[in-house]
Amino acid sequence: MLHLSRLTSLALTIALVIGAPLAFAAQPAPAVAPAGTAATAKAPLPLEELRTFAEVMDRIKAAYVEPVDDKTLLENAIKGMLSNLDPHSAYLGPEDFTELQESTSGEFGGLGIEVGSEDGFIKVVSPIDDTPASKAGIQAGDFIVKINGAPTRGQTMTEAVDKMRGKIGQKITLTLVRDGGTPFDVTLARAVIQVKSVKAQLLESGYGYIRITQFQVKTGEEVSKALAKLRKDNGKKLNGIILDLRNNPGGVLQAAVEVVDHFIKKGLIVYTKGRIANSELRFSATGKDESEAVPMVVLINGGSASASEIVAGALQDQKRAVVMGTTSFGKGSVQTVLPLNNDRALKITTALYFTPNGRSIQAQGIVPDIEVRKAKITNEADGDYFKEADLQGHLGNGNGGADKPTGSGAKAKAMPQDDDYQLAQALSLLKGLSITSGR
Structure with a gap:
């Protein structure tokens, strides 16, 4: 399955919780690459490295402050193997794999934000339209420095996202930093996110x-x-x-x-x-x-x-x-999702x-x-100038057109381009293209 997204690997695996729209195209990938390719060129196993791996496992099990089972250590090793390839490859456990599959439907639970990581902080990649996050004014580029008062720096993405999880309707407070300014709090209620694409x-x-x-x-x-x-x-x-x-x-x-x-x-x-x-x-x-x-x-x-x-x-x-x-x-x-046994999968860049x-x-x-960079639009009032049609005894149009005295124009309905500079510029260009093409 071909998958396209831009979040970091850990963000990708838990995106369902916070509203990231993960998706993949149904494109089967072979379990084994064809013979003769570099992918299948057999090389001797690195025995020395495998001995080191086994020794590290033994040392952790014997000396770590708390008992750690083999299953946990091996799963963490697999996650590390994938996460160090590139930001988009990841090991998907059963829950993460299910969430990845469900997210293509456009309905998922969370806040309606996509996140990545930068300099140890969680960074908002973009809020999704018509979700709690967008309605609360969260913007792309905001850093989430605290979740319900607990700092996010030093936490893994998974740990931070786990704290964002909760029942639908429950409130959560995010502390954000925008453009290097003073931290501020935003309180949101978790919701089922239904996104119209x-x-x-x-x-x-x-x-x-x-x-x-x-x-x-x-x-x-x-x-x-x-x-x-x-x-x-x-x-x-x-x-x-x-x-x-x-x-x-x-x-x-x-x-x-x-x-x-x-x-x-x-x-x-x-x-x-x-x-x-x-x-x-x-x-x-x-x-x-x-x-x-x-x-x-x-x-x-x-x-x-x-x-x-x-x-x-x-x-x-x-x-x-x-x-x-x-x-x-x-x-x-492009990422390909390769299903494994036990409802797990690899998502690797292919x-x-x-x-x-x-x-x-x-x-x-x-x-x-x-x-065209983003900018604020400030609309100035257009003064009601005295017009020819206001003059007493003025001549008619000649072609039978109606007079248009001052104030005769209907008040324009508010439109998206009124306060969106980039969109307004696009519309102006489009009008020019339309005129020159003779439409």
């Missing part, structure tokens, strides 16, 4: 907005429905579309491919390179473009990772969309993915075509 609306007549919060199994299908709804609501062909992938941490590889497929008619979407069989894959468009080739802008930022970068990179390389925002996260590796033009995004990210 796709949201869509018309920003203005003719201009559609689609936001994908994460890539779940049904995200491709949801985008198809969103496009149909936007066309219906608009009553005619759209003038342009904004695809918002900001703070989208990734998810199911196949879902990312399906999303791109809705916007292009032909061409390569993404390909992967790895060492084991089935790790070298190529995904191309099937010709079912549902966007009617209207002008398009894709929004990304530092919170856009993995599957989000596949989508942005493909649409950028295929010259289908203008990518706007800030450079993405840079997670360009491949790197590449954009149609052969770019590896790993540790570099997608660079936007137009950089």
Whole structure:
């Protein structure tokens, strides 16, 4: 199973508890690599290292302050073996494996935040829309320094997350540090997180907005429905579309491919390179473009990772969309879930993915075509200027149009772009593209 996400290995294994949308695509992986590959080249067992391993186990069992059983020591050894490979490989126990499988449904319990680790602290990667965390104002980049008053520094990710666990409805207080400022407390109630991965609306007549919060199994299908709804609501062909992938941490590889497929008619979407069989894959468009080739802008930022970068990179390389925002996260590796016996599994990095033009995004990210940083919008009141139509005895329009005196315009309904600078810039660009394309 191919899995795309950007959290640290321990965060990945317990993400269900705190709301991280883990996902994997159904892609079988061989239990043994094909003969003749480097993966199966037999080498003599490192007997000296195995003797050292056995000796360390014996010393721990004999000298550690508390009794430790063989099972615990061996499981810890396996976890260490995986965690030292890269930040995304991990050993999944029965509970972690179950949580990983369940999370693709888009419903899980927790606070609605994705976390990673940095400098020994728990760091918020991104809050998930419409969850307790996002409603409480928690932001990407916040450090969680305390959980219910207990410092998190020095704790493992698992230990910290265990403290966040609890019954639905119970409250938990997180102490956060933002931008190096003074610590402050946020109290949240644990909840069942039901995440809709796709949201869509018309920003203005003719201009559609689609936001994908994460890539779940049904995200491709949801985008198809969103496009149909936007066309219906608009009553005619759209003038342009904004695809918002900001703070989208990734998810199911196949879902990312399906999303791109809705916007292009032909061409390569993404390909992967790895060492084991089935790790070298190529995904191309099937010709079912549902966007009617209207002008398009894709929004990304530092919170856009993995599957989000596949989508942005493909649409950028295929010259289908203008990518706007800030450079993405840079997670360009693929994880495969290899089931073991006793309901356990390994999640290991097996491949790197590449954009149609052969770019590896790993540790570099997608660079936007137009950089637009986050900023606050301050709306100034537009004075009611005296107009020609206010003058007594003014001439009529001549073409039969109605007069438009001062104050005749209807008050505009509040829209997402009103206080979202990056989105407002994307909409302005989209209007320009629409005008120049003659739509």
